[in-house]
Amino acid sequence: MPTINKGDKVLVSGANGYIAMWIVRTLLERGYSVRGTVRNEVKAEFMKAYFSGLGFGDNFETVVVDDIEKEGAFDEAVKGVDAIEHTASPFHPRAKTADEFIQPAVRGTLGMLASALKNGSQLKRVVVTSSCAAVMMPPPSPKVFTEKDWNLEAPKAIEEQGDKAPPMTIYRASKTLAERSAWDFVEKHKSEIKWDLSVINPPFVFGPPIHDVNSISSLNTSVQLWIDMVTSTTPKSAQALLDSNAWVDVRDVALAHVLALEVDAAGGERVVVAEGSWIWQEWLDIANSLPSNPFSTHPLYKGEPDLLKDEKKYLISYDTCKEHSIFGIKFHTKLETTKDTLEDFAKRGW
Numbered sequence: 001m002p003t004i005n006k007g008d009k010v011l012v013s014g015a016n017g018y019i020a021m022w023i024v025r026t027l028l029e030r031g032y033s034v035r036g037t038v039r040n041e042v043k044a045e046f047m048k049a050y051f052s053g054l055g056f057g058d059n060f061e062t063v064v065v066d067d068i069e070k071e072g073a074f075d076e077a078v079k080g081v082d083a084i085e086h087t088a089s090p091f092h093p094r095a096k097t098a099d100e101f102i103q104p105a106v107r108g109t110l111g112m113l114a115s116a117l118k119n120g121s122q123l124k125r126v127v128v129t130s131s132c133a134a135v136m137m138p139p140p141s142p143k144v145f146t147e148k149d150w151n152l153e154a155p156k157a158i159e160e161q162g163d164k165a166p167p168m169t170i171y172r173a174s175k176t177l178a179e180r181s182a183w184d185f186v187e188k189h190k191s192e193i194k195w196d197l198s199v200i201n202p203p204f205v206f207g208p209p210i211h212d213v214n215s216i217s218s219l220n221t222s223v224q225l226w227i228d229m230v231t232s233t234t235p236k237s238a239q240a241l242l243d244s245n246a247w248v249d250v251r252d253v254a255l256a257h258v259l260a261l262e263v264d265a266a267g268g269e270r271v272v273v274a275e276g277s278w279i280w281q282e283w284l285d286i287a288n289s290l291p292s293n294p295f296s297t298h299p300l301y302k303g304e305p306d307l308l309k310d311e312k313k314y315l316i317s318y319d320t321c322k323e324h325s326i327f328g329i330k331f332h333t334k335l336e337t338t339k340d341t342l343e344d345f346a347k348r349g350w
Contacts, residue, residue: 132201236301
């Protein structure tokens, strides 16, 4: 399947989101044109101003898609584009019902693919943003996951518990069901489609935001979680400080999405994109190791540094051999991400 060429136009759904804004910027910096979907004109204006300020105004356009669940919502948006980055999907801890996550995630994904099938006459590839939430449920003991793993526990929990399931379980179920629906759609219509599908699965995503946020309290969920821990004024238990997961810098996730369009071998592949694992105390130690606190208006939380004097025990890890062979990204380190994020917040005057 042919990959995209410089100057080609890429549709990015949910373009004003945390990851999506970096995808748009990376595409523009690498010589592509971008059409971004947003829910309203206010969000569009912020993006237009931002990318015009970087000198990309002529290569960036927006289209309003106010409800991604509507049938045919993306029909017009996909016309004339050479590739699609479908990122639009909710992620927050406030869901009161399972449908708040699951319906937009599944219907939005299927709607985009249906529009691509119907109106994407010159499409070469569709990239869908999934998540490691679709790969794993937190295990009882340390485990290494691969792209062959699927989180089947979360959807099962929704079947059994419905709206009473924990919000994060609902979120994980939404990512599993949305991604599986994408692969099933492509399999069902393989005799009709002329493009192929790639899926990117990141774990927790940290790093400096460039989307429209004006305060710490308006940050996206993952970065909010990170900064709340790094600047916590409330002592945490040893158990909380040793809580472990995996992560990747937002700029590297964005690069992976663009490489998924550029690299032929990414076609038909599900790729976990992760820098590595972490323990909360590691982030605290790294932040406190900086020569000075760039984010000086907020004291850094030290936690309990002695907790990591012994061997680090990561609960969740990923085998990233596929990413290395297909993309080979040189990932930002924990130190780089910490320094860049704190400096970014300081420049904003937070």
